[in-house]
Amino acid sequence: MKLRCLIVDDEQAALNVLTNYISKTPFLELCGAYLDPIAALDVIYKEDVDILFLDIHMPEISGLEFIKLLRGRTKVILTTAYSQYALDGYQLNVVDYLLKPVPFDRFLQAVQKVKDLITVKYQPETPSNTQQPAQIIPTQDHVFVKVDGKIVKVRFEEILYIEGLGNYVSIYTPASRLVTLSTMKEVEDYLPENDFIRVHRSHIIALGKVEYIEGNQIFLANGTAIPLGETYRERFFKLLEENMMNRK
Incomplete structure (x- = not known):
């Protein structure tokens, strides 16, 4: 099954x-690319569209206003150069939020989310395939995390480490511990891959918060000892060495 895609952006380059x-992704099919959001809206009301790639800043109507006119007819992936609208997108139940210039790997990650959602929709609902709404929304220098009904902003620079707890993760900062529904792979x-690294099947650490390593333990700035798994050892020391060289 191919997912039908439509793009709305006021810039031809985008x-x-x-x-x-879309042309490089086997399970996607382009059904239209529009500079005019009103013309695109007419297409969405007349045809089946699975994914809408939508810019936020447009002259005639903003992307956020456009979403309200859709009435849930399609899954929306926002594309924008402005990170400050991530929270608004979250509240409007968009699937993902891509910052321009959009890297291909983030594009693939976003469309895979839609594919998973649509696959689940046409399967019997069981505990193993029930899709949860996004609990973490990434932006350029921080994430929004859904915790106990609230949406909390966490800056990457504040994170000490992240611990996996089955289908949940705990995000530790000097001031708090935030528990949210997510997997270690999603987090x-x-x-940012140069600032964080997985060092154990249930632990991700911030490289900048490492104080010292002793045996198979990594000690962070707050005194917490994190286990260093054998599987992750080589990559950890390689990235640590690269960071030391870059800072000389």
């Missing part, structure tokens, strides 16, 4: 990038 990405994908 349309070209996403059109190229790992959202974090």
Whole structure:
């Protein structure tokens, strides 16, 4: 099954990038790319569209206003150069929020989310395949995390480490521990790869918070000892060495 995609953006260059990405993704099919959001809205009301790539800043109507007119007819992935609208997108139940320039790997991650949601929709609802709404929304220098009905902003620079707890993760900062529904793999994908590294099957640490390593333990700035798994040892020391060289 191919997912039908439509792009709405007031910049031709942005349309070209996403059109190229869609052409390289086997399970996607482009059904339209529009500079005019009103013309695109007419298409969505007349045809089946699975994914809408939507810019936020447009002259005639904003992307956030556009979403309200859709009435849930399609899954929305926002594309924008402005990170400050991530919370608004979260509240409007968008699937993902891509910052321009959009890297191909983040594009693939976003469309895979939609594919998973649509696959689940057409399967019997069981505990193993029930799709949860997004609990973490990444932006350029922070994430929004859903915790106990609240949406909490966490800056990457504040994070000490992250601990996996089955289908949940705990995000530790000097001031708090935030528990949210997510997997370690999902969190790992959202974090800046040069600043965070997985060192154990249930632990991700911030490299900048490492104080010293002793045996198979990594000690962080707050005194917490994190186990260093054998599987992750080589990559950890390699990235640590690269960071030391970059700071000389």
